[in-house]
Amino acid sequence: MDVIDDGRCFICGKDNPIGLKAQFIIDPEQRRAETTVQIPEHFQGWQGITHGGIISALLDEICAQACMGSGMQVVTSELKLRYRAPVPTGSTIRVVGEVTGKRRRLVDAKGRAELDGQVVAEAEVVMFRLG
Numbered sequence: 517m518d519v520i521d522d523g524r525c526f527i528c529g530k531d532n533p534i535g536l537k538a539q540f541i542i543d544p545e546q547r548r549a550e551t552t553v554q555i556p557e558h559f560q561g562w563q564g565i566t567h568g569g570i571i572s573a574l575l576d577e578i579c580a581q582a583c584m585g586s587g588m589q590v591v592t593s594e595l596k597l598r599y600r601a602p603v604p605t606g607s608t609i610r611v612v613g614e615v616t617g618k619r620r621r622l623v624d625a626k627g628r629a630e631l632d633g634q635v636v637a638e639a640e641v642v643m644f645r646l647g
């Protein structure tokens with residue numbers, strides 16, 4: 517399976533006009549990635565509350581970025597999420613991901629989203645290494 521970065525990723529693509537255009541701080545030694553994003557009002561589910569799929573996509577991506585930042589090209593194989601608190605639209609959240617382990621072609625990672633220092637969602641992710 518080949519993957520191509522054409523700049524149109526919904527989360528990070530500079531050329532996706534409706535995306536979040538997230539920018540990442542990567543720490544390859546710690547195998548860690550971090551971003552801070554403001555959630556647009558139109559990404560709601562229930563009134564005034566960010567859709568869970570948006571939070572999920574951010575946690576998926578941050579774990580992928582932590583892998584890619586440490587030199588591994590990956591796709592997501594499995595994603596387990598716990599939503600701990602609602603995220604109001606318009607709010608700014610910090611999303612952090614890190615690689616926690618490697619098993620042959622699989623990479624384990626975990627991520628969390630924080631609002632004002634409170635963890636609002638957590639994820640455990642299994643990534644599949646390409647190549």
Ligand SMILES: CCCCCCCCCCCC(=O)SCCNC(=O)CCNC(=O)[C@H](O)C(C)(C)COP(=O)(O)OP(=O)(O)OC[C@H]1O[C@@H](n2cnc3c(N)ncnc32)[C@H](O)[C@@H]1OP(=O)(O)O
Nearest residue numbers: 517521525528576577580584590591592593594622642644
């Ligand atoms: C920088 C700018 C970027 C810019 C762009 C950045 C974009 C980042 C986006 C974030 C990441 C995504 O969302 S990526 C998009 C979402 N994900 C996808 O589309 C992936 C869809 N799934 C697949 O394509 C496939 O299932 C693969 C490639 C993951 C694996 O398929 P496969 O090659 O056929 O391999 P398969 O036989 O299933 O698995 C191989 C072995 O691994 C095991 N295995 C596989 N997954 C698991 C698992 N979760 N837990 C346990 N074991 C597993 C299998 O049991 C098997 O073991 P054994 O039998 O050998 O013992």
